[in-house]
Amino acid sequence: MPATTGPRRRADAERNIARIVSAARSTLSADPNASVDDIAKAAGVGRMTLYGHFRTRADLVEAALADALRAGDQTLATVDLTGDPRQALARLLESSWSLVAESAALLTAAQEVLPAGRVRELHTAPAERVEELVRRGQRDGVFRTDLPITWLVGVVHYVLKGAAEENRAGRIKTADIAHLVTATVLPALTASTPAPHQPT
Incomplete structure (x- = not known):
C-alpha cells in the first residue's frame, strides 16, 4: 500500500521522536550525565534509531530541555498573575518549583554541551514572565x-534552583519547598517601605 507508506513512516518517526525526548527528559533529570545508550534503553529504541533523529548527544539534550521548558511554560501560563504583585509572585513560585526541579538537572546537562547563549535563549520565556511581574511590582511600589x-x-531563579537541588539531596522535604521558596524570595524583593497606592 504505497499511498500510506509515507504518512505511516512519518507518524512512526514522530512517535519515536516523542518517545526519545520523553525518555531523555526523565533520564537526564535523574542523571545529567546519562549516556545516549541510557536514553535509548529508556526509550525502548536502538542507537541507530536514536541517531537517526538526533545526530549528537548535544542535539538530544537541547531537545529535552526545550521540551521541558515548553511544557513548563504552558503550565505557568495558567497561573493567575493579576492583583497584588506579591501574591501573584507567590502563586507563580508555588507552581514553579517542581518544574525547576526537573529543568535544573536538564540545565546541568545542557550547560556541559550547549553554548551559554543557546541556554539563555531557551530560558527567555520563563525569565520574561518573572521580569514583567517584578516590573509591575516596582511600578506599584511594592518591589x-x-x-x-x-x-x-x-x-528568583537561584532560589528555585537551590531549593530543587536541596530537595534532590534530601536536605529539605518536598512539602516544605513552596513555603521556603516564598518565604525567601518575597522578603528579598519587597521594598522596605512600600509606596502608598496611587489612585488611578
Whole structure:
C-alpha cells in the first residue's frame, strides 16, 4: 500500500521522536550525565534509531530541555498573575518549583554541551514572565528598585534552583519547598517601605 507508506513512516518517526525526548527528559533529570545508550534503553529504541533523529548527544539534550521548558511554560501560563504583585509572585513560585526541579538537572546537562547563549535563549520565556511581574511590582511600589531587575530575576531563579537541588539531596522535604521558596524570595524583593497606592 504505497499511498500510506509515507504518512505511516512519518507518524512512526514522530512517535519515536516523542518517545526519545520523553525518555531523555526523565533520564537526564535523574542523571545529567546519562549516556545516549541510557536514553535509548529508556526509550525502548536502538542507537541507530536514536541517531537517526538526533545526530549528537548535544542535539538530544537541547531537545529535552526545550521540551521541558515548553511544557513548563504552558503550565505557568495558567497561573493567575493579576492583583497584588506579591501574591501573584507567590502563586507563580508555588507552581514553579517542581518544574525547576526537573529543568535544573536538564540545565546541568545542557550547560556541559550547549553554548551559554543557546541556554539563555531557551530560558527567555520563563525569565520574561518573572521580569514583567517584578516590573509591575516596582511600578506599584511594592518591589524594590534599588537593585538591577536582572539581579532580582536572577535571585528568583537561584532560589528555585537551590531549593530543587536541596530537595534532590534530601536536605529539605518536598512539602516544605513552596513555603521556603516564598518565604525567601518575597522578603528579598519587597521594598522596605512600600509606596502608598496611587489612585488611578
